[in-house]
Amino acid sequence: MASETKSEINVIPPEELGFPLTKEFLELAFDREVESFSTNAGTNPGDNYMSVMHSIELTFKGEKEANHYLIKCYPNNQGRRAFLDQTNMFSKEYFMYQEFLPQLKQLAAENGVEDVVNLAVAPVHGGNIVGKQSKFTKKPWSDENFILMTDLRKSLGLTMADRVMGLDLNHAKIVIEEIAKLHALSWAYKQKNGITLLSNKYPQFTDDSMQNKDDLGKQFKQLMDHISNSSVKMVNEKLGSSHPACKSFKDFVSTDSTQHMNMFTQKNGIDENEIESHLRIKPEQDKDYNNEPWLVGTHGDCWVNNMLFLYNDEGPKKPVSVTLVDWQLNREACPTIDLAYFLFSSVRTSLRIPNLDKLLGIYHDAFVRYCDALQVKPLPGFSFETLKRRYRRAQHYGLLVSLPILSIVLKPPKDSIDMDTVKSEEVSELFGSVMKGNDENALLKHEISATVLDMYETGVI
Structure with a gap:
């Protein structure tokens, strides 16, 4: 019962995140059944300025070890949101993780030098840019922008x-x-x-x-x-x-x-x-x-x-x-x-x-x-x-x-x-x-x- 209760807790208020971070949302992202999860602030003051980061501790059903992720989102402040919209900064980052950085890693592999030119990239598991198709999943998401990645x-x-x-x-x-x-x-x-x-x-x-x-x-x-x-x-x-x-x-x-x-x-x-x-x-x-x-x-x-x-x-x-x-x-x-x-x-x-x-x-x-x-x-x-x-x-x-x-x-x-x-x-x-x-x-x-x-x-x- 305790784990079921925890899995339904939405620690981040929807008005702060832009959408409810629920068990169903995470199961869509990972295409796996979630046993439990909890959330917290992802960065300290002074570490992040343009976006908002939240950390997620998540346990999949059938596993004992917890997994750790970050979800990067638009801020609530309308001025910062407008700045991100006008500069396309958020969508540029999504493009790098979704499309370009994987091509660079593939290039190294095709040349047999992936151990020599081994560019380090944070694993990204899902994301959404409003109005743009996602490579990560064909399932529908909210009308908010976000990037879901491993917390390194x-x-x-x-x-x-x-x-x-x-x-x-x-x-x-x-x-x-x-x-x-x-x-x-x-x-x-x-x-x-x-x-x-x-x-x-x-x-x-x-x-x-x-x-x-x-x-x-x-x-x-x-x-x-x-x-x-x-x-x-x-x-x-x-x-x-x-x-x-x-x-x-x-x-x-x-x-x-x-x-x-x-x-x-x-x-x-x-x-x-x-x-x-x-x-x-x-x-x-x-x-x-x-x-x-x-x-x-x-x-x-x-x-x-x-x-x-x-x-x-x-x-x-x-x-x-x-x-x-x-x-x-x-x-x-x-x-x-x-x-x-x-x-x-x-x-x-x-x-x-x-x-x-x-x-x-x-x-x-x-x-x-x-x-x-x-x-x-x-x-x-x-x-x-x-x-x-x-x-x-x-x-x-x-x-x-x-x-x-x-x-x-x-x-x-x-x-x-x-x-x-x-x-x-x-x-x-x-x-x-x-x-x-x-x-x-x-x-x-x-x-x-x-x-x-x-x-x-x-x-x-």
């Missing part, structure tokens, strides 16, 4: 790293190699299928988020302007307003940040001449330089909160693998965009700046190794020196995108904001609430100032 934390013991502390070299190496694996697989997919642009076949790889001219785009620009002004104030206080790096930084962020970021995510790749014209110290002319665009399928949101690590069982704690999660910002872009996004957001300046060549070298060697395994030539003109040149300009993107992200990453856990408690439906106010207290965050001030100083000294700004 409780099922396999994967954990998030300390976002405030930042990743050490061991963590960074594993992440960079995983990013290189994704890039090499998507590049091989294009080569073996005769595809010039992924976005021509899959519109989900098009990134037009920075080209949004409606009210949502205006709100995002207002938010970036606010963050930029706050960052300039912090850098002035840290370095002294008379420092030339302060003027360079102020001039850099005084332009339209959204348009500047958009230059790195154009459908046909980066216009090298335009990008490099914004560098304070231009690269030397190289008649042998191949300026063909580098375009691969990228994760697009490579920061520490979207990474789950598996650690060794014996000896000093050390990461042995990583699984990238949250594929809502995937795009076709230069691989250096993922690298800059990751290194600026998740590796502290004290490690990133002195070890940059080592970190880029890890990516270079891994990308070449994976391309060799997949039997495709690397990107046109791919070399370590070219990678460094292209990454140097991508630091513009890394700096701009890190300004809002570091406000989240470096916020003390006790001050983390639960987005579900924010009542405003204005995107600028929703995310602006996360930025409160930035002026008093000494670590945030140090990281932004150290980054700006390094970029000035290397002539990037």
Whole structure:
């Protein structure tokens, strides 16, 4: 009787989830009889911002061991829902799990290198995007969006790293190699299928988020302007307003940040001449330089909160693998965009700046190794020196995108904001609430100032 009672409990209120999470719902999802289940919050405040995660502990009939899953849903807040609708972020992630990532894993298997180019992907068991057919099941679902997946934390013991502390070299190496694996697989997919642009076949790889001219785009620009002004104030206080790096930084962020970021995510790749014209110290002319665009399928949101690590069982704690999660910002872009996004957001300046060549070298060697395994030539003109040149300009993107992200990453856990408690439906106010207290965050001030100083000294700004 106790198990039957538990199986009927709907712990998550329907008005919060958008639909009743019942025994019947779960049996439709898994096509198995459910003995009992219970639910709880899937993430801590400060760990997830765009969607809502709920955890499910479930026991199938005839089994004693419980299984652990996560269901990712739309939030209740109408502003966040509108943002997801207009950016197609939720459907982009569903596409990656449903269609594209399985093709990459199949590609590795077809080439007999699934143990070498073994991209880690969270198992997904069901999902729904309103108005779109589901590959996972032909049975009817609710009129709400959701993705149902294995909870890798409780099922396999994967954990998030300390976002405030930042990743050490061991963590960074594993992440960079995983990013290189994704890039090499998507590049091989294009080569073996005769595809010039992924976005021509899959519109989900098009990134037009920075080209949004409606009210949502205006709100995002207002938010970036606010963050930029706050960052300039912090850098002035840290370095002294008379420092030339302060003027360079102020001039850099005084332009339209959204348009500047958009230059790195154009459908046909980066216009090298335009990008490099914004560098304070231009690269030397190289008649042998191949300026063909580098375009691969990228994760697009490579920061520490979207990474789950598996650690060794014996000896000093050390990461042995990583699984990238949250594929809502995937795009076709230069691989250096993922690298800059990751290194600026998740590796502290004290490690990133002195070890940059080592970190880029890890990516270079891994990308070449994976391309060799997949039997495709690397990107046109791919070399370590070219990678460094292209990454140097991508630091513009890394700096701009890190300004809002570091406000989240470096916020003390006790001050983390639960987005579900924010009542405003204005995107600028929703995310602006996360930025409160930035002026008093000494670590945030140090990281932004150290980054700006390094970029000035290397002539990037």
